[in-house]
Amino acid sequence: DAKTTQPNSMESNEEEPVHLPCNHSTISGTDYIHWYRQLPSQGPEYVIHGLTSNVNNRMASLAIAEDRKSSTLILHRATLRDAAVYYCILVGATNKLIFGTGTLLAVQP
């Protein structure tokens, strides 16, 4: 099964963009790339997902490398409420989820 690799932690300043990387070098052609985040004492929350093309929604943007072996979640203007653990997840047609280790994002005021 394909795995993901993320940095353990990152820091950002409030109102600045944040780029959260994820490596998935063994991704298969049918795996979608999902991002979730988890705030303290809460369940994970969906952020965004994509297959091959870059994606944008009200929360974030997802940039997918041309070879699909890596992706980047972009928070355009970080706020204190964005401080959370961010998970990069590969989801295949078998519907089996493989969670990464997650990146703890700290946002400084």
Added chain:
Amino acid sequence: EAQVTQNPRYLITVTGKKLTVTCSQNMNHEYMSWYRQDPGLGLRQIYYSMNVEVTDKGDVPEGYKVSRKEKRNFPLILESPSPNQTSLYFCASSFGRVYNSPLHFGNGTRLTVT
């Protein structure tokens, strides 16, 4: 309000005493699943269900059972809990094929087995 509801939020039990953690969703979702979260290990999938009466093993199914008799409910059963099942458990649901649909998570059940 659309939500996934887990009960109880906290549970302390003893080794070998059967327990059930309930999960219910009010969004008419076909897909439901259970995860456990442990420090340093992230979230790991226990079981999932594509629809009523259809269940499949995730990454760590040993020691757990599930059933899907109704679309809205997906209980997690520990027939004989052991201390290594002490963990934070999350239930989640999705409208369609999870590879192309957001997962909605409950707020978690913290289980302690002594």
